[in-house]
Amino acid sequence: MKRHYIIPIFVPHRGCPHDCIFCNQRRITGRRESTDEREIQGIIEKYLATFPPEAEIHKEIAFYGGSFTGIPLGEQKNLLEIARQYKARGLVNGIRISTRPDYISREILNFLHHQGVTVIELGVQSLDDEVLEKSRRGHASRDVFTASRMIRQFSFQLGLQMMVGLPGDTREKAVATAQKIAGLQPDFVRIYPTVVLEGTLLAALYREGSYQPLSLAEAVDQAAMALLIFTGAGIPVIRVGLQPSEELYAKEGIIAGPAHPAFRELAESRIAYFMMCCLLNQLPAPPHRVEFLVHPRWLSAALGNKRANIINLSSEYGVDSMRICGHEAVDRGDIKLHSADNQTRELYLSKKTFAARVAGMFGSPHE
Numbered sequence: 001m002k003r004h005y006i007i008p009i010f011v012p013h014r015g016c017p018h019d020c021i022f023c024n025q026r027r028i029t030g031r032r033e034s035t036d037e038r039e040i041q042g043i044i045e046k047y048l049a050t051f052p053p054e055a056e057i058h059k060e061i062a063f064y065g066g067s068f069t070g071i072p073l074g075e076q077k078n079l080l081e082i083a084r085q086y087k088a089r090g091l092v093n094g095i096r097i098s099t100r101p102d103y104i105s106r107e108i109l110n111f112l113h114h115q116g117v118t119v120i121e122l123g124v125q126s127l128d129d130e131v132l133e134k135s136r137r138g139h140a141s142r143d144v145f146t147a148s149r150m151i152r153q154f155s156f157q158l159g160l161q162m163m164v165g166l167p168g169d170t171r172e173k174a175v176a177t178a179q180k181i182a183g184l185q186p187d188f189v190r191i192y193p194t195v196v197l198e199g200t201l202l203a204a205l206y207r208e209g210s211y212q213p214l215s216l217a218e219a220v221d222q223a224a225m226a227l228l229i230f231t232g233a234g235i236p237v238i239r240v241g242l243q244p245s246e247e248l249y250a251k252e253g254i255i256a257g258p259a260h261p262a263f264r265e266l267a268e269s270r271i272a273y274f275m276m277c278c279l280l281n282q283l284p285a286p287p288h289r290v291e292f293l294v295h296p297r298w299l300s301a302a303l304g305n306k307r308a309n310i311i312n313l314s315s316e317y318g319v320d321s322m323r324i325c326g327h328e329a330v331d332r333g334d335i336k337l338h339s340a341d342n343q344t345r346e347l348y349l350s351k352k353t354f355a356a357r358v359a360g361m362f363g364s365p366h367e
């Protein structure tokens, strides 16, 4: 598979008359000014100069932030024309935009298709109408289903973004949202935790005590469940956690909430914990000594932050000696258990099998 290289162009708050409760777009994009044509060319050239020269890489210009298809048509054309020229010259392979589900129509998709756009990302956030309303998204869940299907019919690649921890959201609703998103079969998804950004309505609610963000542990748990659901459905999850630009603002911009620079690793670690529990539960009695083997590149996630998985599992299962070791023969994300008490036992659990089992446990929610 070709490696992907993204050239991000931030289009902060342009075209968006909405004020979603969690959004301070100028801050999220890390910029407060709009981006002009020469600036964009400069950014593209700068990124292209840093990419490896091999032909076997996929290069994409991505317009992030704001709601791209809400920008006046002339401006959309100008922005896309710059990208289209790089694509026509063979310097990039694709063009990506992100927008709201209710800013999609056949006319808009026709236009984007003719401008060379290849990937459309929709900010879904939740597929629970109460959560959408409380978050002041200004659209309903049915808009997501309609837009996603239309985008599919036009053969764009489809990316969907979900958030955990919005006002009115619960564990069950987050799981149901992930299930419904998986049912739409996007090409990729992103999972974000809700954090309280300075200057947003959420910040006011937080300060008056009417909104409480998720704890880091709960946000990680919910993200881990969503990650498992997508993995079980074979859908790539290209981001779990905040955008790096949001992390840049951690000190001055994020006033509360489960922000963590290694959020994805924490979620992967939680999945490893669930999988190790599943393997230990298959043994007739808790073993005295047990060894888990994982791929070396998954070792840090499997061990957990400060070896939390070993510490917690040893105490919860009463295991005297527990080791988690790297082994090339185990696929990344899979876990092999080896216990050598009275009887030697070996068990193997693949992440995909486990993910499918978890997804099956939740059933398939209706739209």
Ligand code: SF4
Residues within 6 Å of the ligand: 013, 016, 017, 018, 019, 020, 023, 024, 025, 065, 066, 067, 100, 123
């Ligand atoms: S639609 Fe997007 S850009 Fe507009 S306020 Fe909501 S999150 Fe921010």
